[in-house]
Amino acid sequence: MTARSEQAKHRLYLEHALGQGQVIDLSRDHAHYLFNVLRLSVGQHVAVFDGQHGEWQAEIVTTGKRGGTLRCLTQSAPQCMPPDIWLLFAPIKKARTDFIVEKATELGVARILPVQTEHTNSERIRQDRLQAHAVEAAEQCGGTYVPQVADLQPLSRLLDTWDKTRALIFADEALSDAPGPAPALPPAPAAIIIGPEGGFSPAERARLRKMDNVTPVSLGPRILRADTAAVAALTLWQAAQGDWA
Numbered sequence: 001m002t003a004r005s006e007q008a009k010h011r012l013y014l015e016h017a018l019g020q021g022q023v024i025d026l027s028r029d030h031a032h033y034l035f036n037v038l039r040l041s042v043g044q045h046v047a048v049f050d051g052q053h054g055e056w057q058a059e060i061v062t063t064g065k066r067g068g069t070l071r072c073l074t075q076s077a078p079q080c081m082p083p084d085i086w087l088l089f090a091p092i093k094k095a096r097t098d099f100i101v102e103k104a105t106e107l108g109v110a111r112i113l114p115v116q117t118e119h120t121n122s123e124r125i126r127q128d129r130l131q132a133h134a135v136e137a138a139e140q141c142g143g144t145y146v147p148q149v150a151d152l153q154p155l156s157r158l159l160d161t162w163d164k165t166r167a168l169i170f171a172d173e174a175l176s177d178a179p180g181p182a183p184a185l186p187p188a189p190a191a192i193i194i195g196p197e198g199g200f201s202p203a204e205r206a207r208l209r210k211m212d213n214v215t216p217v218s219l220g221p222r223i224l225r226a227d228t229a230a231v232a233a234l235t236l237w238q239a240a241q242g243d244w245a
């Protein structure tokens with residue numbers, strides 16, 4: 001057996017500070033997943049991470065119907081923080097919103113901020129469900145960081161208190177008519193903003209364009225759906241200024 005194949009196949013995000021020898025009490029849901037769904041038992045290993053202390057190989061110490069315990073053995077990956085890039089987007093249909101959160105987590109973002117714009121259809125989001133999607137995406141992609149998903153907030157309020165030292169990259173569909181060369185994107189700290197299916201209102205566009213430290217960008221000559229636009233913009237930024245180098 002190679003060293004690689006001895007490593008646990010399953011990864012779990014735990015809201016519990018991890019470290020050498022640390023013993024962790026499992027939640028009912030995690031116990032159910034490990035012992036009933038995956039059918040793992042005492043002595044078997046799982047990879048765990050807490051978003052701050054890297055990834056650890058943990059051994060199952062006790063199992064039960066409603067709980068169980070793990071013990072951290074060795075660190076198997078250092079903590080890897082994403083670049084300081086945020087994604088602001090206007091929630092769209094449920095499955096597409098879930099997709100945006102999942103893909104943003106995989107591509108690497110520090111925070112995800114759903115914003116309500118004038119043409120945003122949804123009045124509310126299930127923040128807890130979106131956060132769970134970010135956790136699942138991090139577990140699946142080998143990441144050691146889970147971006148925080150904020151509650152839905154009005155775009156106007158967010159812009160009122162915007163920290164001008166954070167560059168705002170404004171994906172402006174109006175620029176699809178005159179795409180030109182790929183835009184020069186500003187470095188971190190930065191945020192990308194993607195509009196809803198109905199696009200930004202003229203007032204929102206005017207306000208964004210007037211702000212300091214805003215870079216309006218085109219994402220090419222076609223109008224992309226918001227979920228595609230989020231993935232495309234993050235990809236461009238990660239390739240130019242992010243941690244893909």
Ligand code: SAH
Pocket residue numbers: 170171172173174175176193194195196197198199200217218219220221222223224225226229
């Ligand atoms: N209904 C609008 C399009 C909205 S597309 C219209 O017909 O004009 C959803 C969001 O994706 C937009 O608000 C923008 O942020 C982004 N987007 C889509 N295509 C884009 C492009 N070619 N350039 C820049 N941003 C784009």
